[in-house]
Amino acid sequence: MKQWLYCVMAVLLAPPLGANEMPLNMTKGVTNISGQVYDLHMIILYICCAIGLVVFGIMIYSMIYHRKSKGAVAANFHESTKVEIAWTVIPFVILIGMAIPATKTLIAMEDPSNADLTIKITGSQWKWHYSYFNEDVEFYSILSTPRDQIEGDETKSDTYLLEVDKPLVLPLNRKVRFLMTSDDVIHSWWVPAFAVKKDANPGFINEAWTRIDKAGTYRGQCAELCGKDHGFMPIVVQALPEAEYDAWLLDQKQQASNAAEAAKAALSETLSKEELMAKGEQIYLSTCAACHQPNGAGLPGVFPSLIGSPIIKGPINGHIDIVLNGKPGTAMQSFAKQLSAKDIAAVVTYERNAWGNDSGDVIQAVDVSNAANGGNADNSASAPQPMTSDSPMESVPTDVQQVVATVMPIDLTELTHEELMTEGLQVYTSTCAACHQATGAGLPGAFPSLIGSPVIKGPVEQHINIVRNGKPGTAMQAFASSLSPRQMAAVITYERNAWGNNTGDTVQANDVNSHGQ
Numbered sequence: 001m002k003q004w005l006y007c008v009m010a011v012l013l014a015p016p017l018g019a020n021e022m023p024l025n026m027t028k029g030v031t032n033i034s035g036q037v038y039d040l041h042m043i044i045l046y047i048c049c050a051i052g053l054v055v056f057g058i059m060i061y062s063m064i065y066h067r068k069s070k071g072a073v074a075a076n077f078h079e080s081t082k083v084e085i086a087w088t089v090i091p092f093v094i095l096i097g098m099a100i101p102a103t104k105t106l107i108a109m110e111d112p113s114n115a116d117l118t119i120k121i122t123g124s125q126w127k128w129h130y131s132y133f134n135e136d137v138e139f140y141s142i143l144s145t146p147r148d149q150i151e152g153d154e155t156k157s158d159t160y161l162l163e164v165d166k167p168l169v170l171p172l173n174r175k176v177r178f179l180m181t182s183d184d185v186i187h188s189w190w191v192p193a194f195a196v197k198k199d200a201n202p203g204f205i206n207e208a209w210t211r212i213d214k215a216g217t218y219r220g221q222c223a224e225l226c227g228k229d230h231g232f233m234p235i236v237v238q239a240l241p242e243a244e245y246d247a248w249l250l251d252q253k254q255q256a257s258n259a260a261e262a263a264k265a266a267l268s269e270t271l272s273k274e275e276l277m278a279k280g281e282q283i284y285l286s287t288c289a290a291c292h293q294p295n296g297a298g299l300p301g302v303f304p305s306l307i308g309s310p311i312i313k314g315p316i317n318g319h320i321d322i323v324l325n326g327k328p329g330t331a332m333q334s335f336a337k338q339l340s341a342k343d344i345a346a347v348v349t350y351e352r353n354a355w356g357n358d359s360g361d362v363i364q365a366v367d368v369s370n371a372a373n374g375g376n377a378d379n380s381a382s383a384p385q386p387m388t389s390d391s392p393m394e395s396v397p398t399d400v401q402q403v404v405a406t407v408m409p410i411d412l413t414e415l416t417h418e419e420l421m422t423e424g425l426q427v428y429t430s431t432c433a434a435c436h437q438a439t440g441a442g443l444p445g446a447f448p449s450l451i452g453s454p455v456i457k458g459p460v461e462q463h464i465n466i467v468r469n470g471k472p473g474t475a476m477q478a479f480a481s482s483l484s485p486r487q488m489a490a491v492i493t494y495e496r497n498a499w500g501n502n503t504g505d506t507v508q509a510n511d512v513n514s515h516g517q
C-alpha cells in the first residue's frame with residue numbers, strides 16, 4: 001500500500017518540480033514580475049487540472065459503475081436546490097480564488113512609478129529606436145542576420161532572425177520604465193524573459209517596466225503583424241551589472257562625441273567613387289534591401305523598383321531629399337536621424353550607379369548637407385551654404401545638427417507670429433504630440449496637459465528652459481541637441497497660443513539662443 005502511495009505522490013509532485021524546465025511550458029524569466037506571472041500561470045494550470053481530474057473522474061466512474069449492462073437505472077428527479085446552490089457557489093469561490101492573485105500581479109505589472117531609468121522605444125518598419133532620457137544616448141537596433149542566411153545560401157545560426165546590430169543595454173537591479181510608441185503602424189515590443197509585451201501605437205504612448213535580476217542576453221521580437229517583414233524585427237537586450245552598465249553609458253556618450261567630430265570632418269572629406277560604392281552597398285543591404293530587394297527590383301505594387309526609377313534618374317537633390325525626409329503617405333520613411341550625411345551620400349551614389357543605372361554621379365557628405373539646407377547638391381564642389389529662413393534645421397541629419405553651429409551660422413531670422421504658429425504646429429505634431437497628444441490634453445498620470453499649464457502660462461524663460469534642458473526625474477527630455485533654436489521658438493510660440501492658451505507671446509530664435517548662452 002505504501003508503494004502505491006509513493007507512486008501517486010511522485011506522479012503528482014514530479015510535474016510541478018520540473019515544470020519550469022519543460023520546453024512547452026511558460027518560461028520563468030529573470031525578473032520578479034516574470035516570476036509572479038509564471039507562478040500565477042502554474043496556479044491557474046493546477047486549478048484547471050484539478051477541476052478536470054474531478055469532472056472526468058466522476059464521468060469515468062459513472063460510466064463504469066453505473067452503466068446499463070450492470071442494470072443501473074437512471075434516477076428520476078427534476079431539480080435539486082442543493083445541486084443548484086453547489087454549482088453556483090463552488091465556481092464562484094474558484095473564480096475569486098483565481099482573481100485575487102491575478103489582480104495583484106496585473107497591478108504590479110502596470111506600475112512603472114519610481115523608475116531609476118526611462119527609455120523611449122519607438123517602432124518603425126522594421127527596426128526599433130531606443131532613446132535614454134536625460135542621457136543624450138539614442139540609437140536604432142536593426143536585424144543583423146546575414147542576407148545569405150535569409151535567402152538560404154548559408155546555414156542558419158542558432159539566433160537566426162533574433163540578432164541585431166546594436167542591442168538595448170539595461171542595468172541589473174534598477175527599475176527601468178519603457179515608453180512605447182510607433183512611427184508608422186502598430187508594433188508590439190515583447191521580451192518573454194521579462195514578461196513584458198506592450199503595443200507600440202502611432203500617436204500614443206504605452207508604459208511598461210522591468211527590473212532584471214540576472215545578467216545575460218535576452219531575445220524577443222515584434223509580436224504584432226506589422227507588415228511583410230514582421231518576422232525580421234527582433235529585440236535583443238543585454239543586461240549588465242550596474243558598474244558595467246555605467247561604463248557602457250559613458251562609452252556611448254564618448255562615441256556620440258566622436259561621431260559628431262567624424263560628421264564634422266566628413267563635410268570636408270572627399271571619397272572616391274569606388275569607396276562610396278563599397279560603403280553604399282553595405283548600407284543599402286542593411287537598410288534598404290528589405291523593401292527594395294537586394295537587386296533593386298522592389299516588390300511590384302508595394303515597393304517601387306530602383307532600376308531606371310525617375311527618382312534615381314532625376315535630379316540628385318530630389319533623390320537626397322526623399323532619403324532624408326521620406327515620402328508621406330507611403331512606406332518610404334525618413335532616414336535623416338538614422339544615417340549620417342556620409343552614409344546617405346554613399347547609399348545615394350550606390351543607387352544611382354548600381355543595377356545598370358550607371359548615372360556616373362558621385363555624391364559627397366557636403367552635398368547632402370547642402371541639399372538639406374536648400375543648397376545645390378548637383379555641384380559636389382560647392383561649399384556649405386548658410387541656412388536661410390527657407391531652410392529649417394528639421395531636414396538636417398542628427399549628426400550634422402550637432403556640429404552645424406561650427407560649420408554654418410545658426411538661423412536666427414525673425415518670423416511673424418503666423419509663421420511661427422505654422423512651423424510650431426509641424427514641430428509639435430512630429431516631436432511632442434506622441435506624449436502630450438495632438439489636442440495638448442496629455443495623458444493623466446503620465447504626461448501633463450498643456451492647456452492652461454503653469455509652464456505655458458508662466459514666464460517665457462521657464463518655458464524655454466524646460467524645452468531646451470528637459471526636466472530631470474520625469475519623461476520630459478531635453479531638445480537642445482535635436483531641435484534648432486528656430487524650431488524651439490516656433491513650438492514654444494505654438495504651445496503658448498494653441499488650445500485656448502492665447503498668451504499672445506511671440507518667441508524668436510534669438511530668444512532661445514540667448515537663453516542657452
